[in-house]
Amino acid sequence: MVSWVPLLAIALMCWIFSAGQPLRLPIAVWNEDGGSPLARQLVRMLDATPGLRVQAEALNRGEAQALLQRMQVYGVVHIPPGFTHDVKRGASATVTLLHNAQLATASSLVQRDVRQVVGTLSAGVQMQAAAKRGTPAQVLAVRLEPIRTQLVALFNVSTNYEQFLATTLVPALVHILAMTAGAWSVGRELRDRTLGQWLERVGGAGGVLAALLGKLAIPMVLLWGSALAGLVYLSQLRGWAVAGSLPWIACALAALVAVSLAAGAALAGITLSLRKAMSGAGLLSAPAFAFSGVGFPLLAMSGGARTWAEAMPYTHYARLQLQQWQMGAPVAQSLPVVAGLLLATLVLLALASAGLARARRLPQRWGAR
Structure with missing residues (x-):
């Protein structure tokens, strides 16, 4: 208990955290918008994010609930019916994330990445719509984000x-x-x-x-x-x-x-x-x-x-x-x-x-x- 066991335990501890950052956390997508291009693009962007991996597709509420309760995924992204139609006619569309907040670390990471993906997609849609209305490209970024937040991490910059x-x-x-x-x-x-x-x-x-x-x-x-x-x-x-x-x-x-x-x-x-x-x-x-x-x-x-x-x-x-x-x-x-x-x-x-x-x-x- 004071010779090789501490060394073994320390080696195990270092090995557990050797990955540094939790990547490719499994999520599911519950897509009720069918095969619309915008919904498919959202799924592709979610899967392309380093922190997320689209592991399953739920066909209904019961499957989504079962995936979360069996802890096969950390969250379910719900794309509502008429998602693409609402976006094209300029109305508001809501993407819902159902996540297991009991697992606090995984939940916060999934929330961060999903929010970032949806925000990126939303900004792209707004920029395309503004460009079609004749707004110059140089003005688009300023109009979409007139006030920016600059976050400066002083220590543990990589959040490892x-x-x-x-x-x-x-x-x-x-x-x-x-x-x-x-x-x-x-x-x-x-x-x-x-x-x-x-x-x-x-x-x-x-x-x-x-x-x-x-x-x-x-x-x-x-x-x-x-x-x-x-x-x-x-x-x-x-x-x-x-x-x-x-x-x-x-x-x-x-x-x-x-x-x-x-x-x-x-x-x-x-x-x-x-x-x-x-x-x-x-x-x-x-x-x-x-x-x-x-x-x-x-x-x-x-x-x-x-x-x-x-x-x-x-x-x-x-x-x-x-x-x-x-x-x-x-x-x-x-x-x-x-x-x-x-x-x-x-x-x-x-x-x-x-x-x-x-x-x-x-x-x-x-x-x-």
């Missing part, structure tokens, strides 16, 4: 999921493994009644701390090395160049692994139970990514959820990594994050050492599950 999801999920995975390793390595001594043998040659609190550091050293090096290997692979071999400092990210990653191990050890030392320590480690580490602000905006969370998120060490590490990797923020801006993680590590190690010193005096508590 590998760049921001894979790079943040790798440390999140190691955060879970590290907290589990800390709880397991200490809690196992309690469960197997070997705590006395482990600590029999150490002195006071300082000796207990030294023994704890020795026990956590191996998972610290292995898990930090695994996570760093994943980030180096993404930055060097996959080409996602770090705008800031990769060594500083590595230092922050080491602090995250350290505080995770210390938290797991503290849970075992305080509860004197492997079962409770493992349960606590899962409760604290598993939802850390969901509350980090990477997937759901931190500023949009409720007060209680944001307080919980700010209490999690991974939230602060994720912000530091995004600032360094994509934004190129100054190192001084993230110094408080690393200092806070190191301070939390020292406090948790002190709590774990105090708990182990207390447990050494309570042999009747050993062997609890």
Whole structure:
């Protein structure tokens, strides 16, 4: 769990997001306008869009509903009867997209691409009609779009999921493994009644701390090395160049692994139970990514959820990594994050050492599950 399994899990994570962007999402077309040229052109444009693939044609409402419920497609584009006739006589025609909003990412991408295709087709129809009325070509673009919106993406310009999801999920995975390793390595001594043998040659609190550091050293090096290997692979071999400092990210990653191990050890030392320590480690580490602000905006969370998120060490590490990797923020801006993680590590190690010193005096508590 601290050697080849993390490497395998990180490799799997990188492979899952290696595509970068979701392309060729399957949709269906429910065409009630028959074989009209304009309807066929719309279907061809939908299928030619890189993000979409017309996988099926529904003949009626029942087939369209069945395709969505069986999750064979992410959306159904409905072309109403009389679509071409309405457009030719200058009336308004509506193309309806029925989409599964339960799958939020796929739904938003399908909506974006369908809206773009329909808007392009609509603009083409308007330009042809205006040209037939004698409007000069130079005036058409200005009349159709007198006010334009310019969107400038400063970071993750290609909106690539590998760049921001894979790079943040790798440390999140190691955060879970590290907290589990800390709880397991200490809690196992309690469960197997070997705590006395482990600590029999150490002195006071300082000796207990030294023994704890020795026990956590191996998972610290292995898990930090695994996570760093994943980030180096993404930055060097996959080409996602770090705008800031990769060594500083590595230092922050080491602090995250350290505080995770210390938290797991503290849970075992305080509860004197492997079962409770493992349960606590899962409760604290598993939802850390969901509350980090990477997937759901931190500023949009409720007060209680944001307080919980700010209490999690991974939230602060994720912000530091995004600032360094994509934004190129100054190192001084993230110094408080690393200092806070190191301070939390020292406090948790002190709590774990105090708990182990207390447990050494309570042999009747050993062997609890």
